[in-house]
Amino acid sequence: MKRELALLGTLALLPAMIGPLEAEARSIIAPLCGGGAVTIPAGPTDAPSGPVQGPCCAKGCHTGSSRKRLDRSQ
Template structure:
């Protein structure tokens, strides 16, 4: 009896050791009240907008060229 229980418990842990299977879904489909459906992308290939290199990631203002509210003009 104990041997069967140990075997059953070991077999119950097999799915936890393997992990979830890979899903190929790229979007989530939600049904709407009117009968239509809404498709929401799950993992887009990249960020929205045009692709830019790392050189465009610098700030627009450098140093003290911005106007400050505490500085008299």
């Protein structure tokens, strides 16, 4: 019984030992309700999209008077 369980455990771990198979996706085709389709590129592009941005701020930029307040007097 222990031999069969060891064999079953080894066979169950075989996909984890091999790893995922490499698949190269170049684009995703999404069908639309009207019968058309939209092609979305899925791979890396050569040109960067948009301007280069710096690191994100860790804290929001709020001053005390710039936020909208709820009118609770009603």
